[in-house]
Amino acid sequence: HLRCSAAEAGDGRGKKVSARLALAQQVMRDAEERAASAGSDPVPKITMDHVTVSFARSGGAGGQNVNKVNTKVDMRFNVEKAHWLGERIKERILQTEKNRINKDGELVMSSTKTRTQK
Template identity: 55%
Template sequence: MALRRFRSCFTKLQVVANYHSFVRLCSSTYKSKYSIENIYPNSDPNFLRKVEFKQTYNNDTEEEFTGYIPLDDISIKAVRGSGPGGQNVNKVSSKVEVRFHVESATWIPEWIKKNLIENEKGRITKDGDLVVTSEKTRTQMLNQADCLDKVREMIYNSAKKPVEMTEEYKKVVAKRLAKANMERLQRKRADSLKKKNRRSE
């Protein structure tokens, strides 16, 4: 009886072991037709982690800012919020401060850096660091995302080029200015007439 039980248990263990090895074999060899390898056979899924992916700009040409901000080139620090925090006040550092050195930022084109320094004088320290803070929400991740959005918006605004006025547009602007000036003079005359009428009464 004992020998039969041993053989039965050994057979069950063999079946379980064979099943697990079969599952491993299927999972390692089977690929769905919708898998990344089948849809994009020549793509590298780890290309974002490569060092050579870091974005740089040629300063000789006026390239645009793509919105890419390398987290390795900026400083992200969580600090205590100054406003009311409810149960989390003085317990959780939810406020986020993002700073980076503008001149050494290779991911911003040179022609945009000049405008950024000019437009954001109040946010740039003596050392040349642009400082952005956010305590919009009670979570660090959302405040960090808000800081990065602010940085992108500043760079995009600094990348806007002045619109060249055409002759037709200049004429339209001149007509509007003349009309506004005429309306101003008419209001001025009407006010002076009111004063004269009051004095005569």
């Protein structure tokens, strides 16, 4: 299943991100249930092989450590190039996550919550 950790922000943005991620997870669960009830093969999972992960320095408070250590993680998943996903699923992801899709068709998720690369 698609699982991500949203960055918590004091202005309420973390709750919006969490709600979007929950919606994306529900879309995938619904697709899996439809596939199972139709007797077809299950919907493929998005695995780490399908995601590009990069680390960068995060902004905000953190003392000297924030300027020395790459503690922000960006995960990118190219929805348009995911040939193993059905068109309906891709369209649904593109619609529900349209504010997180960049011009290259990548779903971009970022987190600075844990401040570690583990």
